[in-house]
Amino acid sequence: MGTPLKVFITGASSGIGLAIAAEYARRGAILALVARRGDALERFRQAHPEHPVSIYPADVRDADALAAAAQDFVARYGCPDIVIANAGVSRGTVTGLGDLQIFRDVMDINYFGMVATFEPFAAAMAAARQGTLVGISSVAGVRGLPGSGAYSASKAAARTYLEALRVEMRSRGVAVVTIAPGFIRTPMTARNPYRMPFLMDAERFAREAADAIEHRKRYVVLPWQMRFVAIMLHIMPRWLYDAAMKKAPHKPRAAAD
Template identity: 50%
Template sequence: MSRLVFITGASSGIGQALAARYARDGWRLALVARRTHEMQAWAQALGLPRQQWEVYGADVADIEAAVQAGRQCLARQGVPDVVIANAGISLGIDTAERDDLDVMAHTFAINVVGVAATFHPFVRPMVQRGHGRLVGIASVAGVRGLPGHGAYCASKAAAISYCESLRGELRGTGVRVVTLSPGYIATPLTARNRYGMPFLMQPATFADQAVHAIASGVSHRVIPWQMGIAARLLRVLPNALFDRLLVGRPRKHRHTQN
C-alpha cells in the first residue's frame, strides 16, 4: 500500500500545494479543512483516483473536532507516514481594542493548540510502529515581533517552541518532529499585505522544497533559504536597531478590515 500523508488546512494555499505535490508522488491523501466540498472538488478536478484520497471536515480551533478527524483517518486509512499541521490564520491586532483580544485567543487556538490537537491522535500509533513524521508549519514571523502582528508572531514563536519540545520528547522513538518556517508565500494569507514581501515564493515551489525537508527529517528548516539568513540576522539584531528599521512599516490588516 502507498504511503499516507495527513494535512490540515488542505483546502487552499500551502496545504493544497503540499497535497498536490504528494499526490504526484503517488501518496494517499488525508485532507482536513472546514471546506470539505472545496477539497472534494479539487481532488476530482485533479483527476485523482477515488481510492487515493479521503476528506475530513474539521476546524482545528475545536480540539475535539481536530482529534476526531485524526481518529477517523486512523480507522479508515491507517497510520499516516507524515502528519502536517498546516492550518493557520493571520490577522493584525491592536491591543487597545477589546475585540482584538478575542482574535488573539482564536489565533492561538488554531496556530498553536491546533497543532498539538492535530498531532495527538497519531503520537502513540507512530511510536508503536517505530517511525513517522510530525510536521509543524510555523513561520519566519516567529523569530521577531512585528508591529500590529503580535498575535501571529507570538503564535508562530509558540509553535516553534512547542515542536522543539515535542521533538525532545520523541527522541529515540523513530518519530521525527519537523518544523518548517516559511517566509513570504503567495497565498490568501499574504494576498492583502500592504508592505514589501522579499523573496516571495509560489506555493508549488515551497511544496517541492518542503517535501524534501520532511523526507530528510531535518529538525527545523526556513524556506526559502534567503529568509533563513534574514531570520538569523534578525535574531541577533540589537533591539534599538530592529525597532528603528520598523519605523513607518504598515501594520497588518485587523479583522475588521478584512
Template identity: 55%
Template sequence: MKVFITGASSGIGEALATEYAKRFQNKDTTIGLVARRSEHLQKLQSKLQETYKIKCAIYPLDVRNHQALATTAADFIQQYGTPDIVIACAGVSRGTLTEHVEDIAAFQAIMDINVMGLVHTFQPFIAAMRQAGQGQLVGVASVAGIRGLPGAGAYSASKAAAISYLESLRVEMAQHNIAVTTIAPGYIRTPMTDVNQYKMPFLMDPNVFAHKFASAVENKRRFCVIPWQMGWVARLMRLIPPFLWDFAMKKAPHKKRLDWDWL
C-alpha cells in the same frame, strides 16, 4: 504512503496535497485532507483522485475542535492505517493591535488555530506512531515567529510559540523514532499574503514552496526556512540588538486589522 494534512483547502495546504499526490501517484497512496470549507475539499479530492490515481479522504472540520480531530484521526487509522507523515498546516493571520478591545477575539482565535491546532492535530496520532515505531510530525511555523513584528502581535506570538512547541515535541519524540520537522515559510503567494500592501521580499509561488517543503520533510530536517534567502534574513533578525530592532520597526508597514473574516 499515507499523508495527513490540515489546512488543505487553499494556499500552502492545497499546494502540499497536490505535491504529495504527484510524488506518490500510482503507489498505493492515501492522503487525508482537513479544512473547514467542505466544498473546497470536495473539489480538491476529485482533482487529486482523477489526476494522480490516489486515495483521498476528506474531513471538513475546524482544528480548534480537538474532539473532532481525535475522531477523524481514529477513522483515518482504522480505514487506511497509521500515517507516515502528519502535517499541521492550518493557520491564519490578521493584523492585531492590543489597544483595541475588539481585537481580543482575534488574538484568541489566532493562538487557538496556529498553536493549539498543532497540538490537536498531532496528539491523536502519536500512540499509533509509537506502536508502529516510526512516523513524522511536521508543523508549519513562520519567519514571523523569530522577532515580534508591529501590528502582528498575535501572529508573531503564535508562530514563536509554534517554534518552541515543535522543538519540545522533537526532543520528546526522538526516543520513539518519531521525527519532528519545523518548516518556517517566508512570504508565499497565498490568499493570506495577497492582501498585504507592502513589499514582500523573496515572494515564492506555493507549488515551488511545496516541492521544497516535501524535500525538507523527506530529508527529516529539524528546522527549515523556505525560501533559503529568508533563512539568512531570519539569522540576521536574531542578531539585531533590541534598540536597533525597535528603531527599524517603529515605522514598518502593518497588516490590515480586518483582513480576515473567520472568527
C-alpha cells in the same frame, strides 16, 4: 514502486496546505485532508480520482472532530507516515482596541490547533517507532512584528513547541520537522499591502517542503534567502530592532476590514 506514503494534512483547502496536498498527490500518497471548507476539499478529491483522498471538513479548534478524522483514517489505511499541522490564519491586531477575541482565535488555530492535530497520532507513532510530525511555523515567529502581535506570538509558540516535541520524540523513533515559511504566494499574503521580499510560489514551496520532510530535516526556512533574514532577526539587538521596525508597514487590523 514502494508502499505509498500516508499523509494527513490540516488546512488543506487553500494556500500552502492545498499546494502541499497537490505535491503529495503527485508523489502518489494516500491523503487525508482536513479543512473548514468541505467544498474545496471535495473539488480537490474530484480533481485527483486516481488517488485515495479522504476528506474531513473540520475546524482544528475542534479537537474531537480532529480525533474522529484521525480515527477514521487509521481504520481505513493505518497510522499515517506523515502528519502535517498546517492550518493557520493571519490577522492584523492592535492591543487596546478590543481585539482580544482575535488574539484568542489566532492562537487557538495556529498553536493549539497544531497540538490537537498531533495528539491523536503521537502515541501510535511512538509505539511503532516511526513516522514524522511536521509543523508549519513562520519566519514571523522569530521576532514580534508590529501589527501582527497575534500572528507572531502564535508562530513563536508553535516554533518552541515543535522544538520541545522534537527532543521528546527523538528517542521514541518519531521525527519532528519545523518548516518556517517566509512570504509564500497564497490568498493569505495577497492581502498584504506592502512589499514582500523573496516571494515564493506555493508550488515550489510545497516541493521543497516535501523534500525536507523526506530527509527529516529538523528546521527548514523557505525560501532559502529568508534563512539569512531569520538569522539576522534572531541576533539583532533590541535597540536596533526597535529602530529598524519603527517605520515598518503594519498588517491592516482585521477588525477594521
